[in-house]
Amino acid sequence: MVKSQGIKMSDTPVCQVNCIHEDVVNRLKPDINRIEGIAYIFKALADDTRVKIIYALSQAELCVCDVAALINSTKAAASYHLRLLNHMGLAKYRKDGKLVYYRLADQHIGNLVSEMIKVRSVKEND
Amino acid sequence: MVKSQGIKMSDTPVCQVNCIHEDVVNRLKPDINRIEGIAYIFKALADDTRVKIIYALSQAELCVCDVAALINSTKAAASYHLRLLNHMGLAKYRKDGKLVYYRLADQHIGNLVSEMIKVRSVKEND
DNA sequence: TTTACAATCAAATAATCCCTTGACTATTAT
DNA sequence: ATAATAGTCAAGGGATTATTTGATTGTAAA
Structure with missing residues (x-):
């Protein structure tokens, strides 16, 4: 049972992964390698607080303290998420006196969320 | 400037959050409270490795070691993500001898990913 | 000018998540 | 039976991320 004691065990494999279906894997590999940074967009939606926002x-259009009230959090937390959405290009803001008003940069993401909410409430009524 | 020295400062506010637009906030609040667990779905896509998978x-349809080869990882890592997708109801599997074959539970999520990839590659050609 | 408040920022803590490691199960082949 | 391999599982490290706290900035009103 001893494991590393001289190089036995039929010369332990060099690479850990020997895939079973080389043909398919080789066909898909180039596509897969090109996939990078797609998850970035979905990360914005991977948090219930941000989905709510x-x-x-x-x-x-809402100011920071409205948002804080809506999500039951501090203004600092609301500000954190709003800034994040802004940096991702998903939200914009305008200043008006003491207030900062946030809005969606475009409605696509809002629609996506609305659709998900609909889908879920349909599933609930089964 | 001393802060908590007797209860002055015009009787410091009871709740930290005084939202500015009560009407809008009160209107949206019930909807917002019902939003819970939507992010759950998006979490599946919030990781490049899983997007690739x-x-x-x-x-x-692929076995675990095929997937491991495709994403350049160990079988344990591949298994981890596949199990996760399975628990989320996004992937199914069947056993065949030593092998476990995974597939998507339905194509919707695959289409979503494909669409995102297309959108991105369009943006790249600007 | 002073006070009040909206918003942001910085630092620290809390929570989450991906991946590695090593042990374990199950199936197939020798 | 023994060995080899596919896959899973549990524990832990390490990295990222969410949230709290307290201080700070900027604007508006008294």
Whole structure:
């Protein structure tokens, strides 16, 4: 049972992965290697707090403290997420006196969220 | 400037959040509260490795070591993600001898990923 | 000018998540 | 039976990310 004791065990394999279906794997590999950074967009939606914010902004332009009230959080937390969405290019803002109003940069992401909400509520009524 | 020295400062506010637009906030609040677990789905896509796996599975049924080879990882890592997708109801598997073949539970998510890839490659050619 | 408040920022903590490692199960072949 | 290989599982490290706290900036009103 001893494992590394001289180089036995029929010369342990060099690469750990010996895939079973080389043909398919080789065909898909180039495509796969080109996939990079796609998840980035989905990360924006991978958090319930941000989904709530995106939905809210799809319905109305809101200031930071409105958003904080909606998601039951501090203004700092709301500000954090709004800034994040802004840096990702998903939200924009305008200043008006003391207030900062946020809105969606475009409605696509809002629609995506709305669709997901619909899909889920359909599934619930089974 | 001393801060908590007797209860002055015009009786510091009870709740930290005073939202500015009560009407809008009150209107949206019920909707927002119902949003819970939507991010769950998006989490599946919030990781480049899983995006690759989902794309691969949308093209062919694959065993674990094929997937490992495709994403340049160990079998344990591939298994981890496949199990995760399975638990989320996004992937299914069948056993055949020593092998376990995974496939997408339905093509919707595969289409979503493919669309995202297309969108991105269009943007690249600007 | 002073006070109040919206918003942001920085630092620290808390929570999450991906991946590695090594052990384990199950199936096939020698 | 023994060995080899596909796959899974549990524990832990390491990295990223969410949230809290307290201080700071900027604007508006008293």
